[in-house]
Every structure is written in structure tokens, then in C-alpha cells.
Amino acid sequence: MIGVVVPAHDEEACLGECLHALRTAALHPALRGERVDIVVALDACSDRSADIARRHGVRTLTLTRRNVGAARAAGAQAALDAGARWLGFTDADSTVAHDWLASQLGLASEAVCGTVEVREWGGYSDDLQQRYRAAYHDRPDHRHIHGANLGVASGAYLRAGGFQE
Known part of the structure; x- marks a missing residue:
């Protein structure tokens, strides 16, 4: 089983799109029908994030830490307890590609630190966009690590000590 963890704090505006993209990625043919357990760690949410997550049929956890590390760790533990081999x-404000999980697993690695891309530059200056594009590179030897695009084998996650607050 594959576990996917989504920390969320008042993300009602984005969470539905995120979960739709994850459900699509979970159905990729390369996964050969392997179960994907999506866990939304609702951290001190005061909006409709919980309702949106439940409407999408994913598992939810509720915590009040207001800390993304604690939310990721709680979600990971829930997925591990359910038997996840991959995390x-x-x-919650991100959308993954349709082949996100299949691509991570296809690399046959213990950890995958993927990149992210900005789809909407509205409100940002041209100068900022140019600086971003000059410094940010999506290639195998990139030096960018984002919680929004990370995958790790369960054993490696446990050996590393998981997420800290």
C-alpha cells in the first residue's frame, strides 16, 4: 500500500483540487491497482477543509499543533500504521501530476525529492519571475527540496527519524 500525506491548515480554497489530482495519480496504470491511502492531516482548521476532505473520501486526522512538521509526522504515522510501504x-495548496506516484516509484530509490512549479504568477513582479527561473532547475541533480513533492520508502523514513516539528 502507498500512503499519501497532505497537511492542511485552512485550505478550503485549494484542497479540493489537490485531492482530485491525488485521486487521479492514485489510479495510474503503472501502480497496477495498488491501494493508495490518502491522509489529510487537518491542523487547527477553522474552515471547511474537513468537509472537503471527507467529501473526497479520504482519511482525515485532526490535530491542533499549527506545525507542518507535526502534521506531516501524524499523517505519516497513520499511513505506516495502515501498512504503507511508500510515503x-x-x-494542500498543490496539485500533483497524473503520474506523480508512478514516477516516484519508477525511480527505484529510497527517497525522491521532486521539484515544484509555479502555475500562476499573478501578483508577482517580472523581476521575481526572472530570478526564480534563473535559479530554479528541474533536473536530476537539483538542490531543491519541497514538502509538496517528496516521496520516501517507509523503512528509509523510519531510519531517518521522520518529520520533526
Whole structure:
């Protein structure tokens, strides 16, 4: 089983799109029908995030830590307790590609630190966009680590000590 963890704090505006993308990625043919357990760690939410997650049929955890590390750790523990062999991590304000999980697993690695891309630059200056594009590179030797695009084998996650607050 594959576990996917989504920490969320008042993400009602984005969470539905995130979960739709994850459900699509969970059905990728390369996964050969392997079960994907999506866990949304609702951290001190005061909006409709919990309702949205439940409407999408994913598992939810509720905590009040207001800390993304604690939310990721709680979600990972829930997925591990359910038997996850692989943990995928993304953020509630992110959407993954249709082949996100299949690509991570296809690398046959114990950890995958993927990149992210900005789809909407509205409100940001041209100068900021140019600086971002000059410094940010999506290639195998990139040096960017994002919680919104991270995957790790369960054993490696446990050996590393998991997420800290």
C-alpha cells in the first residue's frame, strides 16, 4: 500500500483540487491497482477543509499543533500504521501530476525529492519571475527540496527519524 500525506491548515480554497489530482495519480496504470491511502492531516482548521476532505473520501486526522512538521509526522504515522510501504508527501495548496506516484516509484530509490512549479504568477513582479527561473532547475541533480513533492520508502523514513516539528 502507498500512503499519501497532505497537511492542511485552512485550505478550503485549494484542497479540493489537490485531492482530485491525488485521486487521479492514485489510479495510474503503472501502480497496477495498488491501494493508495490518502491522509489529510487537518491542523487547527477553522474552515471547511474537513468537509472537503471527507467529501473526497479520504482519511482525515485532526490535530491542533499549527506545525507542518507535526502534521506531516501524524499523517505519516497513520499511513505506516495502515501498512504503507511508500510515503508520498504534498501540500494542500498543490496539485500533483497524473503520474506523480508512478514516477516516484519508477525511480527505484529510497527517497525522491521532486521539484515544484509555479502555475500562476499573478501578483508577482517580472523581476521575481526572472530570478526564480534563473535559479530554479528541474533536473536530476537539483538542490531543491519541497514538502509538496517528496516521496520516501517507509523503512528509509523510519531510519531517518521522520518529520520533526
